[in-house]
Amino acid sequence: AQSVTQPDIHITVSEGASLELRCNYSYGATPYLFWYVQSPGQGLQLLLKYFSGDTLVQGIKGFEAEFKRSQSSFNLRKPSVHWSDAAEYFCAVSDRTDKLIFGTGTRLQVFP
Amino acid sequence: EAGVVQSPRYKIIEKKQPVAFWCNPISGHNTLYWYLQNLGQGPELLIRYENEEAVDDSQLPKDRFSAERLKGVDSTLKIQPAELGDSAVYLCASSPAGGDEQYFGPGTRLTVT
Structure with missing residues (x-):
């Protein structure tokens, strides 16, 4: 069965610092992978997605993610x-049937 | 382009009462999803519609939950009777035919007391 693990429940960074949010997945074949962001009281907004091809994916708001098959990871980064x-x-x-399996999320706090 | 609309945004009810949530997807989107998001968790799919047909309702607790999308446009999710454990955010999403991105509404936060 598919599953997604986000090991970090809460991350705190200073404004201007670099960021990496971890994501590990379990799936038998090459999955479709997504990162969404949810602001308080808002719905989820798609940041980026990976289906195939170049393993470094660029998204909105300056985010990028890298698919690493050997590590079953799809970590999100921002410089x-x-x-x-x-x-x-x-x-x-x-699994390409429109059914999304989400991780438990990582809450990002940014200090000035 | 208007996004996915959900109402109400917040609802407080007593246990054993019925409650209903409404969702209007993005115009032209034929696929509609209802998700349940518990506090501190990611969304979990409850039901997926392709036009009027519920094509995946395997995670919908059918003893108390029901959903409909009669004309293949807007949809209603109902809980009757509500239990304390139903307190959560209920998200609606839609996607176009053949699309690979789901567009989410702001959700309805339900509190059962």
Whole structure:
């Protein structure tokens, strides 16, 4: 069965610092992978997605993620965090049937 | 383009009472999803519609939960009777035919007292 693990429940960084949020997945074949962001009181917004091809994926708001098959990982990165990036981040995997399996999320706090 | 609309945004009810949530997807999107998001967790799929047809309702607790999408546009999710454990955020999402991205609404936060 598919599953997603986000090992970090809560991460705190200073504004301007780099960020990496970890995501590990379990799936038999090459999955579809997604990162979503959820601000307080808001729905989820898609940051980026990986289906195939180049393993380094660029998304919105300056985020990128790298698919590493050997590590079953799809970590999200940003070189310089802004205070507005404070939110909950969810990694998700799909088996190509439109069914998304989400991780438990990582809450990002940004200090000025 | 208007996003996915959900109402109400917040609902407080007493246990054993019924409650209903409404969702209007993005115009032209034929796939509609209802998700349950418990506090501190990621969303979990309850039901997926392709037009009027529920194509995946395996995670919907059918003893108390029901959903409908009669005209293949907007949808209603109902709980009757509500239990304390139903307190959560209920998210609606939609996607176009053949699309690979789901667009989420802001959700309805339900509190059962």
